[in-house]
Amino acid sequence: MQTIKTVAVLMLILSGFNHAAADSLLTEKKRFELDQFTTFGGKTIRQVQVGWESYGELNADKSNVILITHFFSGNSHAAGKYHPDDTEAGYWDAIIGPGKAIDTEQYFVLSVDSLVNLGVHDPNVITTGPASINPDTGKPYALDFPVVTIRDFVNVQKALLESLGISKLHAVIGPSMGSLQAIEWASAYPDWVERMVSVIGSGYMDAWTVSALEHWATPIKLDANWNNGNYYDGEPPLKGMTASLALITQNAVHPDFINQVNPEHQPIETAALEDIGNSHQVVNWLNQLAAERAKIADANHILYLVRASQLYLAGQGSSLQQGLNSIQAKTLFLPADNDLILMPYLAKDTHQRLRSLGKNSQYHEISGPLGHLNGVRQIDQASTVLSDFLASE
Amino acid sequence: MQTIKTVAVLMLILSGFNHAAADSLLTEKKRFELDQFTTFGGKTIRQVQVGWESYGELNADKSNVILITHFFSGNSHAAGKYHPDDTEAGYWDAIIGPGKAIDTEQYFVLSVDSLVNLGVHDPNVITTGPASINPDTGKPYALDFPVVTIRDFVNVQKALLESLGISKLHAVIGPSMGSLQAIEWASAYPDWVERMVSVIGSGYMDAWTVSALEHWATPIKLDANWNNGNYYDGEPPLKGMTASLALITQNAVHPDFINQVNPEHQPIETAALEDIGNSHQVVNWLNQLAAERAKIADANHILYLVRASQLYLAGQGSSLQQGLNSIQAKTLFLPADNDLILMPYLAKDTHQRLRSLGKNSQYHEISGPLGHLNGVRQIDQASTVLSDFLASE
Numbered sequence: 001m002q003t004i005k006t007v008a009v010l011m012l013i014l015s016g017f018n019h020a021a022a023d024s025l026l027t028e029k030k031r032f033e034l035d036q037f038t039t040f041g042g043k044t045i046r047q048v049q050v051g052w053e054s055y056g057e058l059n060a061d062k063s064n065v066i067l068i069t070h071f072f073s074g075n076s077h078a079a080g081k082y083h084p085d086d087t088e089a090g091y092w093d094a095i096i097g098p099g100k101a102i103d104t105e106q107y108f109v110l111s112v113d114s115l116v117n118l119g120v121h122d123p124n125v126i127t128t129g130p131a132s133i134n135p136d137t138g139k140p141y142a143l144d145f146p147v148v149t150i151r152d153f154v155n156v157q158k159a160l161l162e163s164l165g166i167s168k169l170h171a172v173i174g175p176s177m178g179s180l181q182a183i184e185w186a187s188a189y190p191d192w193v194e195r196m197v198s199v200i201g202s203g204y205m206d207a208w209t210v211s212a213l214e215h216w217a218t219p220i221k222l223d224a225n226w227n228n229g230n231y232y233d234g235e236p237p238l239k240g241m242t243a244s245l246a247l248i249t250q251n252a253v254h255p256d257f258i259n260q261v262n263p264e265h266q267p268i269e270t271a272a273l274e275d276i277g278n279s280h281q282v283v284n285w286l287n288q289l290a291a292e293r294a295k296i297a298d299a300n301h302i303l304y305l306v307r308a309s310q311l312y313l314a315g316q317g318s319s320l321q322q323g324l325n326s327i328q329a330k331t332l333f334l335p336a337d338n339d340l341i342l343m344p345y346l347a348k349d350t351h352q353r354l355r356s357l358g359k360n361s362q363y364h365e366i367s368g369p370l371g372h373l374n375g376v377r378q379i380d381q382a383s384t385v386l387s388d389f390l391a392s393e
Numbered sequence: 394m395q396t397i398k399t400v401a402v403l404m405l406i407l408s409g410f411n412h413a414a415a416d417s418l419l420t421e422k423k424r425f426e427l428d429q430f431t432t433f434g435g436k437t438i439r440q441v442q443v444g445w446e447s448y449g450e451l452n453a454d455k456s457n458v459i460l461i462t463h464f465f466s467g468n469s470h471a472a473g474k475y476h477p478d479d480t481e482a483g484y485w486d487a488i489i490g491p492g493k494a495i496d497t498e499q500y501f502v503l504s505v506d507s508l509v510n511l512g513v514h515d516p517n518v519i520t521t522g523p524a525s526i527n528p529d530t531g532k533p534y535a536l537d538f539p540v541v542t543i544r545d546f547v548n549v550q551k552a553l554l555e556s557l558g559i560s561k562l563h564a565v566i567g568p569s570m571g572s573l574q575a576i577e578w579a580s581a582y583p584d585w586v587e588r589m590v591s592v593i594g595s596g597y598m599d600a601w602t603v604s605a606l607e608h609w610a611t612p613i614k615l616d617a618n619w620n621n622g623n624y625y626d627g628e629p630p631l632k633g634m635t636a637s638l639a640l641i642t643q644n645a646v647h648p649d650f651i652n653q654v655n656p657e658h659q660p661i662e663t664a665a666l667e668d669i670g671n672s673h674q675v676v677n678w679l680n681q682l683a684a685e686r687a688k689i690a691d692a693n694h695i696l697y698l699v700r701a702s703q704l705y706l707a708g709q710g711s712s713l714q715q716g717l718n719s720i721q722a723k724t725l726f727l728p729a730d731n732d733l734i735l736m737p738y739l740a741k742d743t744h745q746r747l748r749s750l751g752k753n754s755q756y757h758e759i760s761g762p763l764g765h766l767n768g769v770r771q772i773d774q775a776s777t778v779l780s781d782f783l784a785s786e
Contacts, residue, residue, distance in 0.1 A: 041666050147669050149661075207655035207675040208648035214676045215608075215643060218636045222615035243611045250608060255601035255736065262600035267711040268542075268704050273434050276540050276696060280703055282600040283607045303669060310673055311661050318660040340733070343648065 024089040025097055025104060027053045027080040029124055032112070032160045040155075040316060043146035046135050050156055051113040051126030055079050055096055056104030062166050066102055066390075067157060068092065068111040069174030069181035071376065072305055073118045073248065073293070075125045076111040079104075082124070092175075094380040101383040102390065107170060112157045114177075115148050116304035121296040130229065130300035142300060143229035149308050150180045151188060151316045157181075158189065171195035171390055175375040176342060177305070180312045183327075183350070187315040190328040195389065199334045199366075199382075200375030202342050203314040203324060203350030210310045212251065212341065217306045219243035220299045229300050237299045238291070244302055245290035251341045254371030258282065314350075324353050331361040332389045334382050336374040338367065362389065417482040418490055418497060420446045420473040422517050425505070425553045433548075433709060436539035439528050443549055444506040444519030448472050448489055449497030455559050459495055459783075460550060461485065461504040462567030462574035464769065465698055466511045466641065466686070468518045469504040472497075475517070485568075487773040494776040495783065500563060505550045507570075508541050509697035514689040523622065523693035535693060536622035542701050543573045544581060544709045550574075551582065564588035564783055565722075568768040569735060570698070573705045576720075576743070580708040583721040588782065592727045592759075592775075593768030595735050596707040596717060596743030603703045605644065605734060610699045612636035613692045622693050630692045631684070637695055638683035644734045647764030651675065707743075717746050724754040725782045727775050729767040731760065755782065 034048040053076045058065065068078045070091075079096035081089050095101040096109055117127035130145040161167075169192050174182040179201020186196040202209070220226055223240025231237060250258075262282040271278040279287075315323025331354055335347035344365060354361040364385050368378035427441040446469045451458065461471045463484075472489035474482050488494040489502055510520035523538040554560075562585050567575040572594020579589040595602070613619055616633025624630060643651075655675040664671040672680075708716025724747055728740035737758060747754040757778050761771035 143669055145669075147666055149666070204659075206648065206652050208643075208651040210673045211639075211643055211651060211675045211679050214672070214679075215636075215640050218639075219612060219615055222612055222633055222636060224617045240615055243608075243615060246604075246611075247608050250601075250604055255599065255738070258601040258604060259599050266597075266706060266713055268706050268709060272700065273540055273542070273704055276536055276538075276700055279607070280603045282604045286604050286607075307665065307669055311666055313659060313661050316661060320659055345648070 024093055025055055025080040026082070026084065027055055027090075028082060029053060029076070029126065031126055032163065034156070034159055037152075037156065037159075039146050040149045040151040041147055045128065045146065048115070048128045048156065049126055050115065050128065050160070051124070052076050052160060053078065053080075053090075053111050055109040056107050058108040058164070058166075063168060063170065064107050065161070065166050065169050066107045066109045067161070067169050067172045067185070068096070068109060069153070069157070069172065069178035069185075070111060070114065071174070071176035071178050072309065074178070075117055075119055075122065076113045077124060078111040079109070091376055092379060095383055095386060101386040102173070103387070107390075110161070112160055114153045114305075115156060116145070116301045116308065118298070118301055118305060119296045120298040120301055129298070129304060131232070131298040140232040142232065145300070145304065147307055147311075148304060149316055150177075150184045150312050153181050153308070154184045154188060167192065169193050171197060173197040173199070174201070175199040175379070176201060176372065177309055180309065183314050184312075184316070186327045186329040186331065187323045190326055193329040195332070196327070196329040197332045197334065197386065197389065198347060198350070199379065200336050200339055200342055200347075200372055201333070202312075202346035203353070204320050204346070205310055205312045206346065209342065209346070213306050213310050216244050216248050217303050219247070220302060223299075226299060231299070238294055241294040241297055241299050241302065242287060242290045245293045245297070246286045249286060249290060252372045254338045254340060254369060256338075256369035257371065260369060261285075320353070324350070324359075325357050327354065327359060330389070330392065331359065332385070333361065333363045334366055334375065334385070336367065336370075336372055337365045339372045339374070341372045417486055418448055418473040419475070419477065420448055420483075421475060422446060422469070422519065424519055425556065427549070427552055430545075430549065430552075432539050433542045433544040434540055438521065438539065441508070441521045441549065442519055443508065443521065443553070444517070445469050445553060446471065446473075446483075446504050448502040449500050451501040451557070451559075456561060456563065457500050458554070458559050458562050459500045459502045460554070460562050460565045460578070461489070461502060462546070462550070462565065462571035462578075463504060463507065464567070464569035464571050465702065467571070468510055468512055468515065469506045470517060471504040472502070484769055485772060488776055488779060494779040495566070496780070500783075503554075505553055507546045507698075508549060509538070509694045509701065511691070511694055511698060512689045513691040513694055520694075522691070522697060524625070524691040533625040535625065538693070538697065540700055540704075541697060542709055543570075543577045543705050546574050546701070547577045547581060551585075560585065562586050564590060566590040566592070567594070568592040568772070569594060569765065570702055573702065576707050577705075577709070579720045579722040579724065580716045583719055586722040588725070589720070589722040590725045590727065590779065590782065591740060591743070592772065593729050593732055593735055593740075593765055594726070595705075595739035596746070597713050597739075598703055598705045599739065602735065602739070606699050606703050609637050609641055610696050612640070613695060616692075619692060624692070631687055634687040634690055634692050634695065635680060635683045638686045638690070639679045642679060642683060645765045647731045647733060647762060649731075649762035650764065653762060654678075713746070717743070717752070718750050720747065720752060723782070723785065724752065725778070726754065726756045727759055727768065727778070729760065729763075729765055730758045732765045732767070734765045
């Protein structure tokens with residue numbers, strides 16, 4: 001049987017947090033507010049708030065900015081610790097910090113909580129989405145919140161950067177859904193972006209990936225407590241969220257990882273044989289993990305994150321060709337070779353299309369037992385590739 | 394937009410049925426009954442009925458029998474047509490018939506509907522499971538039906554064969570869940586089985602696959618209509634079944650296939666951008682396909698098929714080593730190189746373990762755009778390998 005401690009450790013792995021290194025820097029969550037925001041779809045959201053963090057110092061001519069964009073279930077805690085006694089540091093602490101691949105002695109590194117962030121009930125997340133109070137009604141938006149896109153995440157980040165007097169990014173770098181944002185930055189605002197790094201990402205969603213993501217939404221909609229998104233006065237759809245997060249975990253890792261943590265179950269499990277109502281140990285383990293994560297999440301936010309991801313096309317315009325062609329940045333693609341959700345053919349195809357458009361693009365695969373999550377947990381293997389890319393002219 | 398016709402064609406592909414070749418043989422569904430059956434788990438089921446089909450003729454010494462065991466969502470219609478004007482033939486018609494790899498001029502080929510078969514409401518399926526009437530109560534068993542295992546499917550087949558005076562199999566051959574049955578035959582009844590072919594299969598379920606299969610059950614249990622399995626007097630959980638079958642389809646194919654049928658969606662889909670309640674076209678396509686398949690299925694049967702598959706360990710005993718060691722048959726493994734549900738590492742590991750036990754085992758990968766379903770739809774590429782294997786001493 002898996003112990004609670006194992007579940008806790010696994011939750012940290014799946015959340016992408018690192019055991020804090022001795023040299024982790026200190027950071028704090030800050031708040032950015034916009035009175036009004038117009039979405040890519042043409043809708044207005046009042047009183048937008050997002051959290052953000054930074055590491056390192058902005059230089060005098062504001063030319064040393066690196067923006068980190070986070071993954072689907074992540075937030076802006078990309079590196080460092082809030083307090084010296086935190087046991088865990090931000091998800092990419094292995095590559096962000098003094099003397100690391102993204103060297104905070106050289107760069108001002110910044111990260112922003114996304115709109116419709118998954119971790120609404122995480123005290124270290126500040127976001128605006130369906131769970132937020134609609135200032136026009138005094139009640140949560142629920143499904144009245146407009147559909148938002150990766151471009152909207154980017155536009156909120158841009159507004160924050162502009163509020164700091166920044167108008168140029170030395171680089172924008174992100175894993176998974178963060179990669180979509182990084183590519184979108186390079187396509188929508190080519191004058192801003194000098195270098196773009198897509199980690200476990202893609203320049204577009206193909207049909208297979210769109211339908212693969214939909215299965216993350218389905219269990220939530222099947223939970224009677226979801227009630228068409230109106231559950232803020234009652235019980236949240238915890239069963240549906242747990243099922244959704246269990247499937248997200250399943251898709252985000254590779255068999256090697258689940259099989260390492262759950263050794264071969266031999267002989268066959270008696271409980272599962274005796275009663276259809278019982279489950280296998282690995283199922284109980286995965287569900288326990290997912291139920292813990294569901295506590296800080298919001299079901300509608302998951303639906304909106306799925307939709308933003310599904311709608312992704314570089315440039316969010318009329319074609320992939322057009323979206324990629326507007327990119328001026330040097331680009332680097334770092335897919336995971338055994339990724340089962342954003343499979344490496346997506347990054348490879350995006351890279352090759354850029355090359356055939358005459359762009360400067362590099363491609364390098366990362367590996368490990370974690371599948372997609374190698375891009376979060378095993379990123380240190382790309383340290384040299386990353387630091388060389390950031391140093392290149 | 395996908396047309397109804399496209400959906401119909403795709404349903405046939407996913408159901409594994411072939412456009413009938415001119416030389417397809419004719420067959421009919423027959424019924425086999427057992428007054429009483431004791432499960433591997435020690436429970437008793439009265440009045441078990443299953444359907445079966447055969448192709449070719451049993452020879453005088455009953456030495457030419459090949460048993461075909463079917464996949465998760467399949468049934469015993471492995472080859473041929475019921476009527477000359479059927480537009481489709483059984484799922485492996487490409488390799489079963491006169492002069493084909495499994496030559497019905499030489500072999501008596503036989504196939505049996507599984508217990509707890511998915512297609513309860515298919516007029517060509519005869520099965521016993523939770524949807525069947527419990528003779529003790531006069532009502533459907535629902536979850537009172539005992540958990541059944543791959544061994545139980547085998548034991549029903551064995552009872553049918555014995556009723557025909559058969560005590561030896563020239564070969565047992567099956568794809569996917571049918572492969573589990575084929576391996577189980579070779580392990581549990583080594584004196585019966587001379588040759589075993591595992592197509593897109595495995596000698597065991599590892600933890601990753603057990604949890605991957607669980608996600609097929611989850612949507613059903615979330616549907617309020619499921620009502621803990623008691624829906625036979627009311628509305629069946631069609632939404633949950635549709636979600637389950639959509640995920641099964643997603644897992645059973647490869648991105649290449651879904652992307653071929655659903656070309657790149659550029660520009661981004663306006664409906665999905667405008668309203669969180671709308672879906673992408675590929676999602677609607679997949680759901681329409683799944684909803685059609687749900688009409689002939691039973692939700693509880695899906696749960697029992699998932700459990701039978703999850704519980705699989707060759708020999709259903711105390712260890713994989715023990716289960717494989719009892720195999721005397723020559724074995725042939727034919728995994729699909731891009732299978733995303735029973736990944737080829739499972740077949741390769743089973744094959745290698747047999748070799749290291751000194752067994753006679755062969756391994757050959759098949760390919761194509763269909764992922765797991767290459768083992769059903771693209772099986773003709775293995776015709777020579779198969780016929781050579783069947784002819785070998």
